[in-house]
Amino acid sequence: MFNLFLLQLLNGVQLGILLFLVAAGLTLIFGIMDFINIAHGVLYMVGAYLMATFAAATGNFWLGLLVAMPAVVVFGLALEVFLFRRLYDRSHLDQVLATFGLMLIVTEGVRMIWGSSPIFVPVPELLSGSIRLLGIINYPVYRLAIIAAGLAVAVGLYVMINHSRIGMLLRAGASNRPVVSALGVNITWLFAFVFAFGAMLAGFAGALVAPVLSVDPGMGGSVLILAFVVVVIGGIGSVKGAFVAALLVGVVDTLGRTFGPILLQMAMDPSAASQTGRTLAPMLIYILMALVLAIRPSGLFGRRAA
């Protein structure tokens, strides 16, 4: 039982790390630009597809990653320059509509280019196989690598946000937009940077999961909504909040699905328990979100009243 717990805990952390990568950019974009981007999940998906393509083309995971990352950044920047930029001073409704439209276009585009069936990316040689942890469970090395990479990014982000000029601007901008313009910063440039950066993180997450999950056109949507939940729980504009909330959501979701039915068996007969558990488990994170909001309407680390 403990083995299973440990295994699922690690899976949960891994999911949380991926969510963090997607949500970090999203929360900054919400906070700094007050811009709602329904198409953010698309960047994650495009990251995965580019990874799949370039890894296959070069026959090498690392080369693929090396090419896919700049490609995602360019893609994100292009979106910013050609579309998002025109939407910053529009109503949230307009933003929802246009980015929803963009999401449809890109998702269909991906279907046209790569087809609807899932694509698989092999795990790189270097990170294949499993490793024995605490002498009790075998865990895939690649999944550990995802966790490590995500944590490294988190640390890098932390340093950047707290100890650099751009980080100071991001912090100031996320909590108080007019301050940034008052500082005489080139807002256009800052916004483009935030976008490209968010695109990179989301694309990186997509590239990382490519060997673990199947790459398919639906992958952007499901992760987007989880990322929304993360942003709401963590508090808009807070990268630290996104980190804590992402891990919370990842772990609660994963453990809930495994242990929900098991725990319920103590209270009811097994078949009813497994049915109820399977029904309730996917709702857990939303219930968690509702609870957090009921207590703190602006999220765990939200500074502003929502």
Place this chain on the structure above:
Amino acid sequence: MSDSPAPTTAPPASPAAPLRRPRLFSRGAAALAIFGLMALVPLVAHLSDDPFLTVAFTRILVFAIAALSLDLILGYGALVSFGHAAYVGFGAYAVAILSRHGITDIFVHLAAGIGVAVIFAVLTGAIALRTRGVYFIMITLAFGQMAYFFFTSLSAYGGDDGISLRGRSTVLGTDLLAHNSVLFYVTLGALVGLYLLAAAVVNSRFGRVLAGTREDALRMQAIGFRPFRYQLAAFVIAGAMASISGVLLANQAEFVSPAYMSWHRSGELIVMVILGGIGTLLGGVVGAVVVLLLEEWLSVFTTHWRMGLGLVLILVVLFSPKGIAGLFERLLGRGK
């Protein structure tokens, strides 16, 4: 000219006075024309020997109801709810689940669907309405998704794959709805009835408070209103109306699946309202017709029709902020 704005003492610097047309008349006439044309559909289907037409238009009417209900909160309350499809799903599943257990009467289905919708709207609305802006959008989206996952995991009722109905709902023990044209007219009747209801609500005391809150919540508080209550009530009414469309949708398709509740569906409902013209009630109806026909038409040419829809959306947002209605308004305005 009769519709030129009355002379005002406003300084010329202020934005031009909005055109004031004899709106009530033209809107009533437009509603009559649209619903009247709709009523002819089964006849056309009969004459052209194309029974599919009636079924297809029943579906359009169903979504018109859903879009109409969304416009009530989106247009008149400025509440960008991104989880509205969930309510359609509640109505649809009320039919599917109850029928499965031998309860086939449509009034029971309606009561159950509306009941669940009201409870869900009260609970999630109370949380979402404490927030604003992007929070509100994301939270309604998340709760919609929660409902979606709930039905996805209900394996007893088809889970992910959905569930086929053995037949349509019965009406007081008769299988009236089994006839496609009867279902069509029932749906049209529901649409007209709900449209009139919504029009009354919008112009009522309640509707005025709702619209006032949309314009300036601080002002409303300063004259003694608590916006939350009115917004929540509107949220619940809209949810209940949407669940009625769900009951009809299940009957039209004779099949129910979680896909009805996906966030893409919620997004499409928003699209319908915007394209048709937000805050006009009739706009939602027009939008549903336009989007679904566009879908139908585009899918003849390509399986990637969603790309076309996406493109239309972006173009409308960038170039015609008032939707298709705005487009017409501008064309007609110039024409005069």
Place this chain on the structure above:
Amino acid sequence: MTARLEIRSLHKRFGALAVTDGISLDIAPGELHAIIGPNGAGKTTLVAQLSGQLAPDSGQVLYDGRDITHMDMAGRVHLGMARSFQITTILHGFTVLQNVALAVQARKGSSFRFFGRADAEPALNAAAIGYLRQVGLAERAGDVARNLSHGEHRQMEFAIALATAPRLLLLDEPFAGTGRQEAEQLLALMRQIKGKQTTLLVEHDMNAVFALADRISVLVYGRIIATGTPGEIRANAEVRAAYLGEEDAAC
């Protein structure tokens, strides 16, 4: 006799800035109490706390002897507190009549009525027209609010405040931005209600203040440095130094 409004050592900070720094003040029923002070003194912030828009950090607000410190804005309005805003806050897409009728609607009958045209309720409209007549805006009743001039917007604010049937008026610079004629009209109106209405008037227009006020408080950097009759305030050296001196020089 209990004061209509009693403010007890109210404190409010924005970050490091003490915007309301221990304000205590009584306003007697029927009194017209003016608050003057330089820009940024914290006058609007004080009004916001009195009306329930902002929560004070500490201190109390009593209305007819009842503690309302934690009551929300709508609750205070129902007790009879009305507020006009320094920055015009009206429903721009509504007609002038609808704006005022809504304020009447808020206190007459339930607004959870889903049928019947609100615009066609004679009781609401008649009352609203009455208030519009009082401020001299009756001819504009049918116009959409956004088409009115700035001065007319100020008059509208006033009519809306009156339409809540207040027992205490909190007016934040009602004269700001009005033309000469509108100002005179407002002044006449204020004279009319003076003595009948309890009023807290925040105002920069010294002519209006000295013509109207029973008592004046001078607010500087979040503190009240002097309270007294217009004559006393005029004679107060500290006030002259801190505030009026500049005004005199400017005039």
